[in-house]
Amino acid sequence: MKGTLFCFGLGYSAGFLAQSLAAKGWSIGGTSREAKASTHVPLAPFDRSHPLDDVSKQLAGTTHLLISIPPDERGCPVCDLHGAQIAALGTVRWIGYLSATNVYGDRGGAWVDETTPAAPTGERGRRRVAAEAAWQDIGQRSAIPVQIFRLAGIYGPGRSALDALRVGTARRIVKPGQVFSRIHVADLAAALEAAMTRTAAGAIYNLCDDEPAPPEEVIAYAASLLGMAPPPLEDYATAALSPMARSFYDDSKRVSNRRLKDELGVTLRYPSYREGLASLL
Numbered sequence: 553m554k555g556t557l558f559c560f561g562l563g564y565s566a567g568f569l570a571q572s573l574a575a576k577g578w579s580i581g582g583t584s585r586e587a588k589a590s591t592h593v594p595l596a597p598f599d600r601s602h603p604l605d606d607v608s609k610q611l612a613g614t615t616h617l618l619i620s621i622p623p624d625e626r627g628c629p630v631c632d633l634h635g636a637q638i639a640a641l642g643t644v645r646w647i648g649y650l651s652a653t654n655v656y657g658d659r660g661g662a663w664v665d666e667t668t669p670a671a672p673t674g675e676r677g678r679r680r681v682a683a684e685a686a687w688q689d690i691g692q693r694s695a696i697p698v699q700i701f702r703l704a705g706i707y708g709p710g711r712s713a714l715d716a717l718r719v720g721t722a723r724r725i726v727k728p729g730q731v732f733s734r735i736h737v738a739d740l741a742a743a744l745e746a747a748m749t750r751t752a753a754g755a756i757y758n759l760c761d762d763e764p765a766p767p768e769e770v771i772a773y774a775a776s777l778l779g780m781a782p783p784p785l786e787d788y789a790t791a792a793l794s795p796m797a798r799s800f801y802d803d804s805k806r807v808s809n810r811r812l813k814d815e816l817g818v819t820l821r822y823p824s825y826r827e828g829l830a831s832l833l
Contacts, residue, residue, distance in 0.1 A: 553749060554578055555615035555645070560630045562595055565650065565706055566620045568741035581610070583621075600629040607637040614643055616748055619687070620650040622676075628683040631690065639694035646751045647698045648744060649687045651680045653733060653758060655702060659805035661729050666702075666756045666811050673802050688754060697751040701744065704760035704807055707825075708737030712832050713774035717783075722775075724768035725801070727788035732767055733760040733807040736822040736831075746816040757812050763824040764806040770825050777829055 554577045559566040562582030570580045570593065583598035596610055598621075604610050611617075617638060619630050626632065628649075638644060654677035655670040670681045684700050691698030707713070716722035743759050768785060775782035788801055812818050822828035 556581070556613045556643075557616045557618065558582060558611050558614040559618045559620060560598065561619065561621035562593065563620065564708075564711065565703075565737055565740055566618055568708070568737050569618070569744050572741055572745060579613070581614070598630075600624060600626070600633065603633040607634050608641065611638070611641060612643075614641065616646045616648070617644055618648045618650070618744070623679040623683040625679070627679070628686055631683065631686045635686070635690050639690050639696065644696050646748055647687065647691065647696055648747065649684065649698065649700050651684050651700050651702045652677070653702045653704050653760065653805070653807050654803060655680050655684070656803070656805055656807070658803040661731055661804045661806060663806045663808055664758075665808040666758060674799055676799075677803075684756075691753060697753040699747055699752070699754075700756040701747070702756065702758050702807075703740065704733035704735045704758070706737055706740060707734060707828065709832060711737075712829060713771050713825075714778060714829060714832055717771070717774055717778055717780065722771050722783055723791075724771045724783050724785050725788050725791050725793070726766075726768050726785050727801050727804075730766055730788070730801060730804045731764040731806055733764045733805070734770075734825055734828075735760050736820075736828040739818075739820050739822055742821070743812055743816060743818050746818050750816060752815070755815070757816065758807050758809055759812065760807045760809050761820055761823055761825070761828070762809065765825060770829075773826060774829050777833055 556579040559582035574580050580593050582595050584595040655672050656664045657671040657673040672678045687698050772782040
């Protein structure tokens with residue numbers, strides 16, 4: 553299968569998918585906050601204040617559309633500014649929206665899956681829920697298959713505990729019972745590619761690995777790979793954290809990826825942080 557992929561927000565995560573598809577003969581286009589060109593892809597400037605000039609021209613021939621731009625306080629800017637135009641293009645066969653597992657809120661470390669009702673505890677999660685609904689509505693009205701991908705914490709080359717340790721910014725914050733789910737960016741891209749060949753309208757998939765883990769455990773393992781002492785443990789209750797950093801500890805849950813495996817047939821290359829971090833050495 554070959555086609556034309558257009559990514560609203562062709563950044564770190566979408567870039568891995570684009571690179572894989574380009575190697576298979578796909579045409580790639582996308583946007584960034586500022587006009588620039590990647591190695592092979594010209595990127596159009598886009599944000600809420602700068603909509604695309606001519607959607608029918610810039611997205612001409614697009615068969616697959618990926619939205620990786622987070623919603624703002626008013627909603628999803630892509631949906632708000634260009635949703636109706638995208639629905640009317642006539643060539644789009646698949647729309648993927650990158651959401652986040654924060655839509656599930658705090659579950660006290662319990663397991664959640666795609667059937668678990670959304671119950672976000674923070675504003676970012678509430679925005680994600682609204683954006684998911686907006687894209688699902690477009691899919692229902694246009695008959696274009698829309699799939700929602702709820703991403704766990706993304707890591708990969710240049711963005712991992714190894715890099716934080718090397719530059720001295722890694723911290724081991726301990727909050728009893730706290731666990732996070734993660735996914736290596738290469739597995740994320742492989743999951744999206746698999747979904748594009750199985751365009752079940754309205755499907756929701758959690759993209760995460762097999763092993764949720766406490767953050768301090770991941771930092772300690774990364775330090776062992778580098779042969780260095782891990783940072784000291786810090787109590788979450790007394791640690792000096794910005795409001796944004798502290799908000800990441802509001803939710804604790806274990807995210808299931810069973811649907812990813814059962815419906816999309818994905819075999820994770822990095823089923824836990826251990827394989828993922830080791831590969832980054």
